[in-house]
Amino acid sequence: MTKPLSLKRRNVAVLSSVWADGFESSILLSDLRDACPCAYCTGEEIMGQKVFEGFKTFAPGMNELERLQPVGNYGVQAEWKDGHSSGIYTWEMLRAVFEAKRLSEETLSNIDHQLSAGTS
Amino acid sequence: MNRFLLVALGVTSLLLTGCPDPATTTFSGIARTDDACLVSEDDPQDWQPRMSTSAVRQLRRGEITVEVQPERVGCIPACPNPVSRLTTFGFAVPETQNVSVRLLRSSNEEVRTLFSGKVTAGVHMYELDVTDLTNGTYRVAIDFEKAADTFGDVLVQR
Known part of the structure; x- marks a missing residue:
């Protein structure tokens, strides 16, 4: 199983990762929040049957990552500014998000430019 | 989305x-x-x-x-309604509180509890799959810890 060597917040909107196998990727924090694997966000199954579909939340601070807390040696727990913190991303889940939602260098440059313009 | x-x-x-x-x-x-x-x-x-x-x-x-950032508790009616397969409803809460969401028959008999627990401030949307329900009128009952409970009807029709 590949693990990340580093997970760093590039800015308020982007999380960057470097993995043990050399893979590097940056994603929007909003994509990480969208992929929250907790039961409240993705639903719940019992004996293979979906008993709860999961809620989609819109809340202030929902895409602002407060911290990533290591969980054992298999993943991280994300704490978001809106108070949501029940999502534990295993390394496999995290890698899948970083592969599927990878931002291009051009997009990353645009984000950096927009954010620096917004704060100047 | x-x-x-x-x-x-x-x-x-x-x-x-x-x-x-x-x-x-x-x-x-x-x-x-x-x-x-x-x-x-x-x-x-x-x-x-x-x-x-x-x-x-x-x-x-x-x-x-x-x-x-909702300013008060609110209920978002199911849409589409009538529904044959999937419908979306929701609620808004201005602060963290306990909420329970139940699906009832029109006779108020509970079909199932969809969710019960603490939710954070914001708007929470739920996609309800009704494929296992028979035709008829159902009620979505949302019980808020810090506000009056609300109800909304959903008509299942195929």
């Missing part, structure tokens, strides 16, 4: 201003483009910006998401 955004937009309009037209609605929330740019053109640091005209256009094209 876009459906959720549009519903959230409508909810925000309804809850905060009573006006269903997003072009004339003042938002109490934050809008971002896919590139995570704050869209408040007047003050990017303003965390309760007015929705700019360009932001509304972007929103209509599904290019931005909206984060909302």
